[in-house]
Amino acid sequence: MVSIEEALKILNDQEIELRTETRDLENSLGYVLAEEISAPFDMPSFDNSAMDGYALCGISMDYQIIGEVAAGDNSKIVLKEGQAVRIFTGAKIPEGATAVIMQEKTKAERDQLRLDQEPKPGQSIRKQGGELHKGQLVFEKNYRITPAGIGMIGALGIQNLKVYSKPKINLITTGNELISPGQDKKEGQIYESNSYALTAAAKKYGFEVSDRLQIEDDFEAIKTEIMKSLEETDVLILSGGISVGDYDFVKQALEENGVVQQFYKVFQKPGKPLYFGRKDEKYVFALPGNPASSLSCFYIYVLPFLQKLSGIKNSGLETYSFPISHSFENRADRPSFLKAKIENGKVEILDGQGSSMIQSMALGNALAFIDAETKLNEGDQIKCYLIS
Template sequence: MIQVDQALSIITQNSCKLPIRKIKVAKSLGFILAEAIYSPMDMPPFRQSAMDGYAFAFSELQQFNVVSTSQAGDFSNKKIKKGDAIRIFTGAYVPDNLDTVVMQEHTTVANQTVEIVKMPQQFANVRDKGEQIKENELVLEKNTVITAAAIGFLACLGITEITVYAKPKVVIVVTGNELVKAGKKISEGKIYESNSIMLESALQGIGIKKVETFRVKDNLKATKRILKSCLAAFDVVLVSGGISVGDYDFVKEALLSNGVEELFYKINQKPGKPLFFGKKDKTIVFALPGNPASTLTSFYIYVHPALKKNMGFEAIHLPKIKRKITTQFVNTSGKTLFLKGWCDDEKVTVLESQSSAMLNTFAGANALIYLPHDVVNIEKDQEVMVIPLN
């Protein structure tokens, strides 16, 4: 049995970025750039009006003859004489010899003559060519997370494809004779299976939306068979349940018989002690405890950073902050504790129902309180480490 820090170090060492691939910009939300992007053009590509109004050459004049109109999408570089102006709209081309746009709200117009009642400064309301970015300038650095704004920026530069790190193909294997799919009739001795949908939701939270799920009874032959196919087809295998030491816990044996290298088994923590991490070729395997709170805690602490590293993220672990605990707490277990909690800007409270089988308070928690194995007495208002979950 190893300590939490050892487990995290082993996972980090044995997880790696996945191969790069080209994808459509429109489909790139949440991916990580594998290559820096440089602008293929000036943006804006011409001098633009930033307002609806009138464009003119700045001078001592306050009245101008309106000789033409420039709408967004129009182009005319006809020279405009001194004393003349053009009606112009936001985003429209500004002819070369005009340098200023007055807002229409600051004018009066009669008989094709515009009078400026509030004179702007010279060059006002004109976006220069390349004002946002110039050709060959850096658009986005390597390892940038693609957001909706980044997609919009790339699209306005005419970029349709980018190179990113692939997202891992993830499979969830749920074990247990007692499990029934939600929505079906339940009989005595059975319980509804919740871990798969919980894990699928957690995966969606980090941008992994295509997940396969398989269910297998507590049977060694069937467990070996399903794991063999999953190890061949997926980058990450998540197994729920069957990893403890009961007579019907076959997952570890099935993994080892399929050539999975055991990198660690059991962590000195609560909840989630019977956690297995292994690897076969480039596929990594987490066999998670079956109790729901243990499953989700283990996902946040261990699976989450491995997947983030696969996806190309630089910061892979959930952040840690310090908060003052609202009650005294004693840890006599000798284990690292991950306690469901609620934190605000100053304090954190340990919630009720800390059992590894219970999700009732986990559903309302916004943090995990991290208490190291070698810390026994925690005093009220003492600062503790907190891992926010939202």
């Protein structure tokens, strides 16, 4: 058995080889750049108007309107002292222009323009290269692509990006008692929900589960499906069958498929029977079968490792400290990840902390980490992992 800190260190210390791929811009959100991006041209690439109004030549209160320039026009107009053109946001500034005045500050009658206030040189003109110069570094390698990043890269005219690949994930749940939602439930049966929760959690953070399979507690069947998954996937996640019961076959099936154990059992609650193993560049997490326990282990251990495989730095859930809203005693003999709700700047430890109880996790938005056999008073600070 290892401590939480030891388990996380083992995961963090895994030597991995990041793979790269080329993705088109619209399908690159959340991926990590595997190359630098520099500006291929000045941005803006020409002086342009910051608003709808008039481009003016000289500093005065009265001008003669001689034309119009719309966005996208390749205007050849050259302004002389005392002249103005109607101009629109983003349009190229005519040669000779001193400033742009917004239309709300003007009165136009036929070809005569009168200003409400005197303009200032350079007013409302976006200068060429004002944001970026040609060759300037825009994004460093290892930048994680955001919606704004996609907008920036698109504005540079770049369509295809070299990024780090995300791992292919397979999911296997085991248990004779499990049936799929929608089926008629008989005495002794339980609706299988872990695959749905784990798939949804992966998707929330930008990962897709390629294949998920439900298997009964049959050693040969489990062994065979593990073998198949290891051939086609990067990360195999199993749920159930990893404890020490008579029908818990997962650990042995992994060993017979050549998976080398990195750690098994973590001194924590919930999720003690947690397994992590490796076979060459294939990785396996075997999670407990209880729903809240399985999902908690995914958040704390699986998620940061999936992010590590994707080139994401500083991975894992966001963590903050909050004052507890009530006194609380953790009577467990192990450090605990407790279902909690953060509201109005304080954290409440929820009822329903059993490892099989997932409603409280669904109603909460955090996992509060509390040491074993610890008493807390109202206002004491607690480390919280944000799950929503």
